[in-house]
């Protein structure tokens with residue numbers, strides 16, 4: 388009787404402790420979110436989303452070019468990193484048992500831990516210097532390098548979680564390994580792979596440091612991927628350290644825009660997947 | 669020629685296994701197995717857990733190739749062709765020698781796509797042909813009536829017994845010659861089990877079937893021939909009725925009378 392009682396009490400206590408931990412972890416998160424919304428919302432307007440930045444003292448102005456710039460940069464990064472990253476992930480999960488696989492895994496882990504400014508400088512010396520100028524392309528490539536290891540490792544993990552029995556079922560029907568991966572394993576892991584991609588998109592969307600030495604920023608609408616380009620985090624950075632209240636306001640609104648961008652991309656990707664998911668394949 | 673059951677001496681041999689040894693790394697799992705599997709009949713493999721039934725079954729369509737460190741010696745011939753010869757196309761072999769697993773393993777796609785999977789990977793694109801194959805295969809697997817209104821719904825929504833019959837339909841769609849079954853009913857309820865046993869009886873008209881089972885009543889019910897394995901060796905192979913009523917080996921008798929295992 389007393390033993391049962393004690394167990395119940397301990398159990399209840401454990402539940403309370405864990406619930407408290409969750410609350411502690413979630414509070415700062417919500418706090419940040421609410422604070423950004425509170426500070427940013429007053430400046431949010433159609434003008435802000437669609438106009439070029441205005442000089443100090445001139446009312447109006449916005450981050451239209453930076454928003455477009457960020458979307459272009461992240462698109463370049465996604466186009467480059469997703470095929471390479473997913474390909475690497477497939478290799479690691481399906482063939483990467485040997486030494487070469489271990490080496491690739493090790494490199495990916497190092498790379499994903501590398502400070503983003505280091506990656507920025509790497510692209511600076513590899514792309515910006517030879518091409519004699521900052522450019523959207525170099526910015527996108529820097530972000531791609533940051534995305535790739537995450538995409539590769541999360542793809543690998545998601546593919547590994549697909550039960551071995553599915554691979555066997557496919558092979559036993561006379562499918563080749565490639566057919567099996569492409570038609571059974573990949574579709575089964577699709578949701579998880581997309582989640583990995585989304586996380587890395589969200590991460591690079593807010594990257595600032597590597598863009599300073601690659602995309603550089605710009606006060607104009609983008610015209611070419613070979614020219615410098617604006618990006619929201621760059622603009623936020625410049626405005627936030629400025630002494631002008633109107634720019635500081637815009638910095639907050641820019642931060643809010645960044646959060647919203649990530650949110651919309653996420654929702655969009657999930658909707659895209661749901662249509663195809665219902666019937667499989 | 670491998671060991672042939674007495675009664676089936678006039679039977680055509682589909683699979684001829686000779687002196688087969690198999691090693692998982694250093695550990696030997698099969699010891700000099702020789703056995704001739706008759707065509708268009710059901711051969712059951714029985715024996716205590718860990719005696720090598722699954723291992724043996726998986727040598728017949730080279731599924732063991734997927735496991736690192738497996739070594740094999742001896743020969744396995746199907747229709748006279750050595751399936752371990754370097755000239756054999758394993759993918760083609762597996763198309764001819766299909767397998768049903770212990771746990772139903774439908775793909776996470778629709779019922780239709782599951783059955784159409786095999787024909788599709790082998791290059792069939794014609795929608796009408798695919799429809800036809802899907803329907804025929806599902807009918808043969810005695811599943812058509814239950815799923816004809818939900819062909820495009822996820823296969824994972826079916827019951828366990830339906831899923832296993834779906835896996836059989838998926839296999840029939842590639843028209844194999846040999847069907848290997850590894851305890852196909854061990855995860856199923858008695859009614860589903862009965863349906864699958866009926867199905868097996870029906871299929872043996874066309875296919876050579878090798879089935880692993882832990883259930884001796886099942887072996888007695890569905891099979892024409894039975895092989896008894898113990899510790900990686902083939903102890904006795906005979907017509908099912910003979911083996912169960914007049915076992916020649918003392919160990920077989922002990923096993924079927926439940927004295928061990």
Ligand SMILES: Nc1ncnc2c1ncn2[C@@H]1O[C@H](COP(=O)(O)OP(=O)(O)OP(=O)(O)O)[C@@H](O)[C@H]1O
Pocket residue numbers: 692695697715716717718719720721722723724735882
């Ligand atoms: N992948 C593997 N790696 C190493 N050893 C294995 C592997 N698979 C099976 N074995 C060993 O080979 C022997 C035979 O196993 P097998 O699975 O063929 O037995 P089984 O007769 O099918 O048993 P059960 O009735 O329990 O399914 C066992 O000793 C087992 O431990």
Ligand SMILES: [Mg+2]
Pocket residue numbers: 721722723850
């Ligand atoms: Mg087994």
